[in-house]
Amino acid sequence: MSHPVVRIGLVGDRSPTVRAHGAIPVALELASRAVGVSAPELTWLSTRQLDGVREDTLTPFAGIWCVPGSPYESMDGALAAIRVAREQGIPFLGTCGGFQHALIEFARHVLGLREADHAESNPDAALPLVGALSCSLVGTRGKVTLTAGSHAARAFGRTESTESYHCNYGLNASYRHVLDGAPLKITGEDEEGSVRVVELAEHPFFLATLFQPELSASTGQPHPLVQAFLAAASARAARMQSAKHTG
Numbered sequence: 001m002s003h004p005v006v007r008i009g010l011v012g013d014r015s016p017t018v019r020a021h022g023a024i025p026v027a028l029e030l031a032s033r034a035v036g037v038s039a040p041e042l043t044w045l046s047t048r049q050l051d052g053v054r055e056d057t058l059t060p061f062a063g064i065w066c067v068p069g070s071p072y073e074s075m076d077g078a079l080a081a082i083r084v085a086r087e088q089g090i091p092f093l094g095t096c097g098g099f100q101h102a103l104i105e106f107a108r109h110v111l112g113l114r115e116a117d118h119a120e121s122n123p124d125a126a127l128p129l130v131g132a133l134s135c136s137l138v139g140t141r142g143k144v145t146l147t148a149g150s151h152a153a154r155a156f157g158r159t160e161s162t163e164s165y166h167c168n169y170g171l172n173a174s175y176r177h178v179l180d181g182a183p184l185k186i187t188g189e190d191e192e193g194s195v196r197v198v199e200l201a202e203h204p205f206f207l208a209t210l211f212q213p214e215l216s217a218s219t220g221q222p223h224p225l226v227q228a229f230l231a232a233a234s235a236r237a238a239r240m241q242s243a244k245h246t247g
Contacts, residue, residue, distance in 0.1 A: 037234045154228075171195045
């Protein structure tokens with residue numbers, strides 16, 4: 001059987017001014033060489049086109065990456081894509097804005113916190129789950145400590161890494177408690193204990209980071225999290241191809 005085509009949906013509003021948007025295809029190509037699979041087929045999915053999207057529009061994708069660049073043109077579109085990935089077991093990676101919106105999607109649709117919102121796009125939010133960081137992380141690098149045994153730690157092969165950021169918003173510390181005991185686990189923190197990684201342990205691969213692993217593409221080296229995401233997407237593509245041939 002031939003190697004399956006690995007289709008990745010990139011959720012976000014593509015712009016030449018967003019450094020991450022140019023870095024992501026390079027990061028995925030570097031990861032494909034490291035994982036030993038063909039370079040994935042990438043489809044950019046604007047958040048407006050995803051507003052009200054049918055579930056079966058996204059299920060053919062082997063993986064979904066919610067990319068930086070928020071506030072998105074349509075928050076509802078971004079949340080819809082994240083929800084499909086979460087509910088349908090599609091490997092998911094959210095970075096920066098993707099991390100922020102993964103938190104909001106989970107809070108609204110799993111925890112029942114319908115007013116959970118983003119302070120950047122809605123400064124008057126009743127429940128600003130995502131708020132301004134006390135210190136901007138634009139253009140910074142910092143150490144992240146990972147929970148032993150987590151998807152993130154397994155991907156890195158260690159429990160510590162130094163990562164690059166380009167963001168001003170993150171999980172509002174006043175609402176950190178809403179994740180206590182929730183399936184969406186905090187598995188990465190910075191040196192001050194602020195949340196930098198969350199994941200769903202029971203999902204094939206659902207992981208979101210406030211840092212931007214794609215920015216490592218400028219070094220020419222594959223990033224462990226991008227490799228892990230692509231490996232999970234490749235496994236899904238293989239299962240989909242097998243089901244097609246046996247169905």
